[in-house]
Amino acid sequence: MARVRYGPRTEDEIRAAKQARSVLPDIWSTGVVAVWESDPDAVAQVLPAPLKPADRPLVRVNISQVDIFGSPLGAGSFAVAAQHGAQSGWYPLVMPMTTERALIGGREVFGEPKKLGEVAVARDGDAVTARLGRHGIDFVEVHGRVSGELEPPAPAEKVDFYFKFLPAVDGDGFDLDPVLVHCTRVERVRKLEAVDGEVILRESAFDPVADLPVRRLLEITIGEKTSDQRGRVVERVSAEALLPFVHQRYDDPAQVLDSVPLPPQSGEA
Template identity: 40%
Template sequence: MGFVKHPEEIARIQEALRHPRFVNGEMLTVDFLTDPTVVARILPPPLEPADAPRVTAMIGRWQSNCVGDFHGAAIYVAARHDGLDGDYVLAMYMDNDVPTIYGRDLFGEPKKLAESTLHRHGDTFHGWLDRGGVRLMELHGELPNQLGSADVEGINYNFKARPSADGVGLQEDAILTRATFQTHVVAAQDGAGSVVLRGSVHDPLDELPVVSVLRGAFMECDLIGACQAVATVPAETFLPYHHGRHDDWSALDTESAALVPVA
């Protein structure tokens, strides 16, 4: 331990970075179709829309081999790159800083701190996401259909980018990453679901209209991840998307408010 790591410590840390395991997971999801013109607008190049404008809203909790126990939520948009279908991570929220830093620095996930809750009573499920005094997401499911166990593979697309040190533009071109998750589903069930999305200046989830709900689902699962860089995007091209994935720093000006004279 210490500010300068020894070779054996580096090897141990890199093993946790190379082979992340998110286990004993419980995930409530609601899939819905949205406006295809919205999908075309929010997907950064070189991602392309999938065959259907599907969005998945998720709330869950996990244990891990790298970031401890955590709760989280996310919005995934169906997308394609180089012929491979996956999900673009439009927004993601964690309940503490450790999984936030890990996923943001390693995969490029647009993680922010927020509170999420997941409850179950029999085949009825309910979850919600709160941030900045706004209930951004509410999920509900009546899920009587038992699906059993399975082994599946999923792909998430993210972008690694950072602002220039002088605050103007990006420091370098953005990097598109592809994270592949081998998912061992212990148990799953599905049925009817509902989703409510709300927004704020920092988290405009309500920009995604819910055209029709496809289904609700719940699974208990282990996720084994691996990630790689697959493309770069010119800094000036990605800049509007980069700022859209973060809070609006200009909206957090408390200095000007403090200077307003009191009548």
């Protein structure tokens, strides 16, 4: 009888897959990063407990493109600076991805707030444009001109905070207690350039990043980077405290607000 591919893998196959994941080659991406100071109250409002605001109300958008084994991938992140105890890091609100594979792995393993979307980085000479889009709206756009080369920084460790959870089958709360994940990356940069430009945040009901306005733009860069990634669960968190923030992960938990409003009927205002 022919082997059914949906059937179980052998122990050797499982072992080989695990080993292959641990020895992935460096994957370099080309990305635009913008950092700005926003409204302190707005940043504080988007942080679920036990996260706290950082010393400065910083927002960072990262828009990258990478070729993974011949398959193009666009990856984005819109995050605010946060603190968990003594650990400083970033709390992403939305992470658009252009492929389902990239989306599922990050959401199911680490709890990343990934959603399918449009991600683009384009360069024409010194002109640079990068954007994040969903539902037909480019809700973040960064554009400008390269103004000069920068010294690539030394390898640096960066931490992102994620909440990993599963909505309950019956629609009431969670199936299991949610957990807070520290995701640590060691980032290496081989090329970095400064960009003089601007960040545009457009109104979107599904990705309301416009609520975190650019009060003072600190920097825009374009560079070539690679990083590893490892995560760990640091604590279980209050389901009651996290429930009001579930809409950050999903456009709407029950999908009841996802439809386009119906046009007025005849005779209605």
